[in-house]
Amino acid sequence: MLLHALETREPTVDLLDSFVDHWKSITNYYIETTDDSRPVRQTEIPWRLRQMLDILVYEEKQQGVEETGACLEYLLQHKLLETLCTLGKAQYPPGMSQQVLLFFSKFLSQMQRPVLHLVNVYRPVQKLIRLCALPGSQTEKEEAQFLLVICSRVKQDPDTLRHVLEILDQPAARTPASGQSQLSTQAPSHRTETPPSSSQSDSSSSSLVQSESSACSPVQSESSLLSALLQLTKSQRGSVSLKAYESLLLISGLQSGSSGETLIHHTQLGELLAGRLLELYSLLPAESLDPGLVQSWPPTTWSSQFSRHSSDLRSESPASDHVTNFFSWFDFLDHLMREAPQVLSVKLAQCVRQVWLSNVLQPQLLHTCEQMVLVSTSVLCAAVRLVQSSSLLDQLVHFLLRTESLSHLLLQRCDHISDQISMASLSLVEELLQKPHRDILDVLVLSFLQSRSYLSPPAAGVDDRHTEVNEDGNDLEEDPFFSDSLFPDTQLLPPPLPPLSCSAPPPPSGLGSAADVVN
Numbered sequence: 090m091l092l093h094a095l096e097t098r099e100p101t102v103d104l105l106d107s108f109v110d111h112w113k114s115i116t117n118y119y120i121e122t123t124d125d126s127r128p129v130r131q132t133e134i135p136w137r138l139r140q141m142l143d144i145l146v147y148e149e150k151q152q153g154v155e156e157t158g159a160c161l162e163y164l165l166q167h168k169l170l171e172t173l174c175t176l177g178k179a180q181y182p183p184g185m186s187q188q189v190l191l192f193f194s195k196f197l198s199q200m201q202r203p204v205l206h207l208v209n210v211y212r213p214v215q216k217l218i219r220l221c222a223l224p225g226s227q228t229e230k231e232e233a234q235f236l237l238v239i240c241s242r243v244k245q246d247p248d249t250l251r252h253v254l255e256i257l258d259q260p261a262a263r264t265p266a267s268g269q270s271q272l273s274t275q276a277p278s279h280r281t282e283t284p285p286s287s288s289q290s291d292s293s294s295s296s297l298v299q300s301e302s303s304a305c306s307p308v309q310s311e312s313s314l315l316s317a318l319l320q321l322t323k324s325q326r327g328s329v330s331l332k333a334y335e336s337l338l339l340i341s342g343l344q345s346g347s348s349g350e351t352l353i354h355h356t357q358l359g360e361l362l363a364g365r366l367l368e369l370y371s372l373l374p375a376e377s378l379d380p381g382l383v384q385s386w387p388p389t390t391w392s393s394q395f396s397r398h399s400s401d402l403r404s405e406s407p408a409s410d411h412v413t414n415f416f417s418w419f420d421f422l423d424h425l426m427r428e429a430p431q432v433l434s435v436k437l438a439q440c441v442r443q444v445w446l447s448n449v450l451q452p453q454l455l456h457t458c459e460q461m462v463l464v465s466t467s468v469l470c471a472a473v474r475l476v477q478s479s480s481l482l483d484q485l486v487h488f489l490l491r492t493e494s495l496s497h498l499l500l501q502r503c504d505h506i507s508d509q510i511s512m513a514s515l516s517l518v519e520e521l522l523q524k525p526h527r528d529i530l531d532v533l534v535l536s537f538l539q540s541r542s543y544l545s546p547p548a549a550g551v552d553d554r555h556t557e558v559n560e561d562g563n564d565l566e567e568d569p570f571f572s573d574s575l576f577p578d579t580q581l582l583p584p585p586l587p588p589l590s591c592s593a594p595p596p597p598s599g600l601g602s603a604a605d606v607v608n
Contacts, residue, residue: 108144108160111137129184138192146199170213178220190231194238205242211252222320233321233332240339247345253314256355319361331395342428349430359440362422367445369415374408375464384467388475389413391421426478438480446488459507466513473520490532
């Protein structure tokens with residue numbers, strides 16, 4: 090008891106003094122040390138940063154989320170995050186960027202209080218985002234975790250989306266180029282662009298997407314959050330790529346407020362995602378690809394590529410790997426459009442139609458090369474079968490059936506001189522008929538029924554005769570088996586019956602054969 094009482098009377102360590110002491114120890118390292126080649130892991134900087142983070146978290150738990158602790162106040166007033174971001178960018182000592190990314194990730198994830206809306210927090214966060222996914226980066230793992238934490242915080246507080254995307258930092262005045270970009274964003278189907286060929290390389294597709302992004306929006310830079318995430322999806326490390334996929338789903342799935350409108354008008358999300366689909370499509374070896382293999386391609390979920398046995402599944406052939414990558418990304422877009430707000434989902438589907446369907450697939454479908462026609466038709470057949478998003482299905486149907494040249498050509502090729510093209514076209518029509526869409530029913534079924542005279546118009550005087558008979562015999566029952574409207578006047582009809590009196594009983598139903606009843 091006495092020992093416990095003495096321990097409780099010991100003075101507690103002042104958190105602010107300890108916090109400041111750790112920070113000064115970090116700054117003194119840069120003043121006193123002259124060895125530029127010493128890695129950061131061999132210094133006490135990582136330990137000091139962990140101690141500072143522990144103090145911030147402990148202080149928040151002691152004082153509550155509503156109050157701002159002295160240590161957090163010191164961090165904000167003295168712009169410690171800005172300084173750390175500068176040190177990370179300078180990579181001094183070597184490996185400092187990794188430590189800065191770890192500190193930012195833990196700080197944003199462990200603090201219960203919303204801090205991303207504070208100017209001294211989101212400004213350095215913006216700068217750190219620009220350092221992510223750079224060529225030759227050695228910190229992909231930490232970058233992916235940092236961006237995932239940011240997207241998770243934005244999911245909790247959608248109002249911070251504008252801060253993360255740096256929208257508030259842009260001037261209000263718009264240049265003529267920005268006005269044109271806004272117009273092209275609102276009506277992507279009216280843009281005129283040079284259709285790239287299907288054999289273009291990955292780098293050419295990337296430059297196309299980047300040029301579209303820079304031309305369409307003055308808000309986003311090449312190193313923005315979305316483009317960094319898209320770049321990380323291409324990582325060879327499965328854990329890094331998976332976190333980038335999840336981050337894109339978090340950002341595009343924001344349902345509250347005007348998040349969907351913000352992503353439409355202030356980002357190039359649609360162009361970036363559709364451009365990635367175009368990149369993967371351009372890698373398909375059209376000359377040697379088996380159309381039957383593509384046409385019957387099994388459902389490929391985007392998350393299946395991160396399973397344990399994905400490396401074993403990719404050992405067949407490079408062509409099969411390219412097809413798997415393409416349909417995996419197609420499934421990811423389909424999943425993303427199902428989770429996104431309706432306004433954003435429609436915009437993304439329009440971008441897919443413009444960038445991929447209209448610019449690339451349409452010229453291939455109109456091509457004279459039989460192999461090119463077979464591959465493009467087979468890809469469309471598989472895409473129609475695999476699609477589940479209503480927005481993406483709308484654009485696929487509009488592209489195939491509401492584009493006059495394509496719809497007419499598709500039906501013509503069902504009876505083509507080439508049996509392979511006929512079978513591929515018939516399979517595409519069959520897959521379309523399996524989808525619950527009104528335009529498919531109208532174009533492929535009802536339009537043909539309405540153009541043929543399956544119901545002949547009634548002969549002159551028939552309506553009058555029936556009117557008189559009905560007026561004279563209201564008690565007569567209609568024969569449920571026969572109707573005069575189903576018979577044209579060229580067919581043999583029984584002679585008209587003499588006028589019946591109202592008292593004549595109707596013929597008993599269910600007696601005799603149908604011929605007896607008619608005669």
